Amino acid sequence: MLELSQIQSNILREYRHGTAPAFVHFIFLRFGDATDARALIKTLHPMVTSCADVDEGVHSVLNIGLAYPAVEMFGHGGDARALNERDDEATGTIEAFKCGMRARAVKILGDDEDSDPEHWEEPYAKGRLHAVLCLNAHTREKIKTNLDLVGAALKKYPSIERVRDEAAADFGGERAGTEHFGFADGIAQPSVLDAGEPNYAGSGTPGKRRGWEPVKTGEFVLGHLDESGQVQFRSEFFKDGSFMVFRKLQQHVGRFREYVSEMAARKGVDPELVSAKMVGRWKSGAPLMLSPKKDDAKLAADLDRNNDFRYEDDREGKRCPIGSHIRRNNPREDPTGPGTIQTSKHRIIRRSTPYGTRLPDDAADDGEDRGVLFVVINADIARQFEFVQQNWVNSVLSSTALTLPADRDPLIGRQRGGDEAGKFLIPTAKRGTRPIVAWGLPRFVTTRGGEYFLLPSLDTLHHIGQNTRPPVDPEGCDASDGSSHTEPAAEAQPPPEPVEPESLPEPTAATTETIPAAEAAPTAEAAPTAEAAPTAETTPTTEATPADSASTEVE
Numbered sequence: 412m413l414e415l416s417q418i419q420s421n422i423l424r425e426y427r428h429g430t431a432p433a434f435v436h437f438i439f440l441r442f443g444d445a446t447d448a449r450a451l452i453k454t455l456h457p458m459v460t461s462c463a464d465v466d467e468g469v470h471s472v473l474n475i476g477l478a479y480p481a482v483e484m485f486g487h488g489g490d491a492r493a494l495n496e497r498d499d500e501a502t503g504t505i506e507a508f509k510c511g512m513r514a515r516a517v518k519i520l521g522d523d524e525d526s527d528p529e530h531w532e533e534p535y536a537k538g539r540l541h542a543v544l545c546l547n548a549h550t551r552e553k554i555k556t557n558l559d560l561v562g563a564a565l566k567k568y569p570s571i572e573r574v575r576d577e578a579a580a581d582f583g584g585e586r587a588g589t590e591h592f593g594f595a596d597g598i599a600q601p602s603v604l605d606a607g608e609p610n611y612a613g614s615g616t617p618g619k620r621r622g623w624e625p626v627k628t629g630e631f632v633l634g635h636l637d638e639s640g641q642v643q644f645r646s647e648f649f650k651d652g653s654f655m656v657f658r659k660l661q662q663h664v665g666r667f668r669e670y671v672s673e674m675a676a677r678k679g680v681d682p683e684l685v686s687a688k689m690v691g692r693w694k695s696g697a698p699l700m701l702s703p704k705k706d707d708a709k710l711a712a713d714l715d716r717n718n719d720f721r722y723e724d725d726r727e728g729k730r731c732p733i734g735s736h737i738r739r740n741n742p743r744e745d746p747t748g749p750g751t752i753q754t755s756k757h758r759i760i761r762r763s764t765p766y767g768t769r770l771p772d773d774a775a776d777d778g779e780d781r782g783v784l785f786v787v788i789n790a791d792i793a794r795q796f797e798f799v800q801q802n803w804v805n806s807v808l809s810s811t812a813l814t815l816p817a818d819r820d821p822l823i824g825r826q827r828g829g830d831e832a833g834k835f836l837i838p839t840a841k842r843g844t845r846p847i848v849a850w851g852l853p854r855f856v857t858t859r860g861g862e863y864f865l866l867p868s869l870d871t872l873h874h875i876g877q878n879t880r881p882p883v884d885p886e887g888c889d890a891s892d893g894s895s896h897t898e899p900a901a902e903a904q905p906p907p908e909p910v911e912p913e914s915l916p917e918p919t920a921a922t923t924e925t926i927p928a929a930e931a932a933p934t935a936e937a938a939p940t941a942e943a944a945p946t947a948e949t950t951p952t953t954e955a956t957p958a959d960s961a962s963t964e965v966e
């Protein structure tokens with residue numbers, strides 16, 4: 412069974428409960444020395460929320476993520492490196508985590524041209540971050556109180572630099588679950604085995620007789636069985652943690668609306684249909700697979716139905732184009748999609764929120780910065796997030812005549828100019844009519860920065876704060892070869908003196924041995940990895956007939 416009181420809440424619980432608004436804020440930190448950093452973690456530990464807390468009705472959430480330099484600083488680099496030596500399958504993730512997002516951006520994530528890290532915002536563009544504090548609350552007052560508390564704690568440690576805050580948009584609760592292009596977001600999420608959440612139809616892995624199985628726990632919580640039948644991350648330090656991908660994605664809303672309306676006018680179709688075909692859902696969230704001709708708000712709101720579909724009945728993408736955003740990013744059992752690739756090994760949990768103000772419906776672009784604070788939870792950054800981004804968002808799919816060369820994700824893909832300008836094929840339902848080909852897709856989304864973080868268990872955070880080492884649990888993670896306990900002997904440090912903000916409860920009692928003195932965190936840029944994430948079949952597709960002049964009736 413999962414120890415939900417050990418698992419940080421944002422791993423298995425979403426911020427928004429039903430339609431309640433969520434106020435979301437991220438604080439990014441650089442640590443100057445390990446003593447202050449440990450003291451901060453000890454101070455904040457009682458506020459850190461677990462999944463069990465949320466289940467008991469706590470809606471005011473603090474989660475702590477650590478980037479690799481912090482793991483190294485706390486003396487656990489060996490735990491991470493040991494995984495590489497012991498477990499081939501984990502190599503990619505530790506490599507990704509260790510190098511950080513910036514080093515993987517160009518070659519793996521497709522962040523080129525405007526999205527190139529050269530153009531990222533600070534502090535993402537230079538140096539490494541050490542930590543992120545993720546705060547969520549259901550009222551504006553509560554998030555302010557929590558920000559004040561955390562801010563007061565941070566001020567006590569001069570060596571800790573608060574390098575950036577990212578606040579999600581405050582829409583006062585209205586349309587909070589709608590991203591800036593106008594679509595309901597956060598609908599389809601994997602259901603996770605033993606997570607204690609409802610297993611809505613469509614959210615797991617396609618099973619027998621059109622049923623759905625929850626995705627194995629180890630795909631999202633470290634130290635548990637995953638879809639390959641393996642327990643990766645056999646180290647107490649990592650157990651019950653997960654990895655969090657943070658990516659700031661700017662949306663060019665004016666450009667998107669202009670493109671859609673021009674394309675619709677040229678083809679003589681409804682602009683709502685063009686944008687729905689790009690996403691795979693209507694703006695309300697109703698899936699094209701279940702409602703191909705018109706939006707259906709009732710279906711969108713029905714959790715038992717709004718995700719209950721497969722693509723096997725739509726081999727040619729006449730309802731939901733093969734290249735649409737949702738079909739690429741979770742092809743389910745799609746016979747025309749990634750073929751032999753087992754989709755269940757590439758699932759991600761999304762916890763994104765919009766930032767910036769809304770562009771009013773009929774307004775021209777106002778040049779304001781707006782987009783998504785895109786957050787992914789996954790156990791293996793390379794096999795899950797990076798795989799999806801590299802192979803399903805940014806590669807041409809291998810579905811022969813059903814997609815086009817340069818047919819990347821029409822919503823978020825890495826489109827380029829000239830010959831490489833994006834194309835998107837919208838097959839039509841009526842026999843004898845030719846598909847719509849959307850030409851010259853520009854880039855609608857630009858990367859502004861990001862980083863990879865570990866979300867350690869409550870116990871691991873406790874040990875970091877106390878400067879002690881988690882005990883080896885013979886029943887739990889197998890660390891019996893000792894490779895997760897191979898830090899060189901060093902002088903033990905006394906546990907740091909935390910500063911307790913008045914209203915925080917006392918931290919729980921310390922246990923076990925003291926770990927070696929902290930190493931200095933590497934601040935230099937990590938060497939970029941040359942290796943790409945595992946590749947899907949990305950055989951070039953056969954060119955489909957451009958059909959500008961043809962009849963373009965779409966279902």
Ligand code: HEM
Pocket residue numbers: 590591592594595596597598599600660661662690692696736737738740741759761782783785796799800804823856
């Ligand atoms: C500005 C950036 C993005 C926007 C506006 C956006 C928007 C959307 C929307 C409207 C949906 C359909 C509703 C839902 O199921 O939540 C969706 C689904 C999804 N998106 Fe995105 N998305 C963005 C970035 C990404 C990225 C970078 C990835 C992956 C690397 C991604 C992966 C997914 C997945 C996996 C689904 C669910 C598919 C399914 O299970 O059916 N999205 N997104």
